Amino acid sequence: MKFVDEVSIRVKAGDGGNGCMSFRREKFIENGGPNGGDGGDGGSIYMMADENLNTLVDYRYTRHFDAERGSNGGSTDCTGKKGEDLVLRVPVGTTIIDSATQEVIGDLTKAGQKLMVVQGGWHGLGNTRFKSSTNRAPRQTTPGKPGEQRDLKLEMKVLADVGLLGLPNAGKSTFIRSVSAAKPKVADYPFTTLVPNLGVVSVDRWKSFVIADIPGLIEGASDGAGLGIRFLKHLSRTRLLLHLVDMAPLDDTSAPDAAEVIVSELTKFSPALAERDRWLVLNKCDQILEEEHEERVKEIVDRLEWEGPVYVISAIAKEGTERLTRDIMRYLEDRADRLAADPVFKAELAELDQQIEDEARAQLQALDDQRALRRSGVKSVHDIGDDDWDEEDVDDEDGPEIIYVRD
Known part of the structure; x- marks a missing residue:
């Protein structure tokens, strides 16, 4: 298998679901009022250290990761479903860096350690939330907030004494x-x-x-x-x-x-x-x-x-x-x-x-x-020479092309 110790990926958290505008319309219930539910929160993306991994090759070709969007709210005060969180597993000893700012977001040095890298968007509000004594039939809702997006650089360093x-x-x-x-x-x-x-x-x-x-x-x-x-x-x-x-x-x-x-x-x-x-x-x-x-x-x-x-x-x-x-x-x-x-x-x-x-x-x-x-x-x-360059290096954005051979 290929040994890869540096990769660049893009992660996008799920957007929040929109709030619903709805009114009660049952028979014999006059002026039933609003019953639009809130949307669901967007899913977040986490990095988790896995002791069974020893390379970042899983992120070599799949580089874009999106968490699930929150569902929209429904009538009868139904709240939208929260988007599923996405957990990306990396080897122990991986450092997560924001590519834009070069800020170190976290360092996963223990098996099972977990770190949120982007947070899902907040849910939108249904029109029930805006009901008041002076506004008994509100037609106001709010959309869900967009989830965070980041370009990340993952660097793996082996842990040894x-x-x-x-x-x-x-x-x-x-x-x-x-x-x-x-x-x-x-x-x-x-x-x-x-x-x-x-x-x-x-x-x-x-x-x-x-x-x-x-x-x-x-x-x-x-x-x-x-x-x-x-x-x-x-x-x-x-x-x-x-x-x-x-x-x-x-x-x-x-x-x-x-x-x-x-x-x-x-x-x-x-x-x-x-x-x-x-x-x-x-x-x-x-x-x-x-x-x-x-x-x-x-x-x-x-x-x-x-x-x-x-x-x-x-x-x-x-x-x-x-x-x-x-x-x-x-x-x-x-x-x-x-x-x-x-x-x-x-x-x-x-x-x-x-x-x-x-x-x-x-x-x-x-x-x-x-x-x-x-x-x-x-x-x-x-004026550094091209000793560390080869024809295949054009597609190699994350370090030298190396083959890791298992017996």
Whole structure:
């Protein structure tokens, strides 16, 4: 199935039903008076987070959604039927944005969470409502109010505790396979991973955390090279980043150079995201001699001026992975305890999270603007190339065309 994490849709709530003008006309009831009923309210449209969904592909081709109109009022004081509400189900982690104002309407981060995005129109009043001592036969009614209409942008971000960063073929997919039950595709060529993959890592019997693997970054990703940096937004809600570095790259690149590329692209995407807690994980230690480990680690650490935690592992041989996952679990527990006990720390994290969201949205909007310029035949002011464009991109308004393959 196709993996889609951004779509644009239009939603229209139902109009309210009109009020009815009617009078009693039974036999032997002289001057029966008004009996026109009110109309029904229009149906509203809600978004609801569904844990069984993992893509927005349902909104890829069907983009206009209308709720039911309220029925008109009837005679004998009959009130019109209310329009049925429309509930649109989206994956957990979906952000709803007003396309016109770029205002964030809501963020659905829990299964079952529900949010009204447009409200149905109010009902019109029947002529019975206008009866008075001085106006016993009113001929006045009111029409129903029109329902709200909005153009919305839906952005899905995967919800994970830990995110993996690295160049293509750094061993991210192999790592997630070795520590969880997830089975992403693994091969010896770049960009094997085309969509984010999630894995649940169990530590002991009752403890676990979720880890996210995204497509690899390359130099120039912030300018659209490779798969670009759009998938970095999926790491904006993680609590910890693991920077995987291949200790023994097969091409001419050096491990320190590869590490610097990731730091540079991450900072270009969001300086605030680059401030998120990040651990350095040096992978494929089984590919070099053991006596060379210390020298290779020192070379990378010195180049990055790294002061944080450093782990040396072999994902394919599961060497060092158990210690790493236990330390991650301990870190997440300590972080949760501190959040509960320290309101200042909680406020600082909330401010950082908001800054990351704002920077990520601004960066993605800039990429969308560049894509729109390319479609119109105009290059961007930065003279960015068309590395992230293909012939099918003309019909692709919501990101790269990606196929999500299930085994």
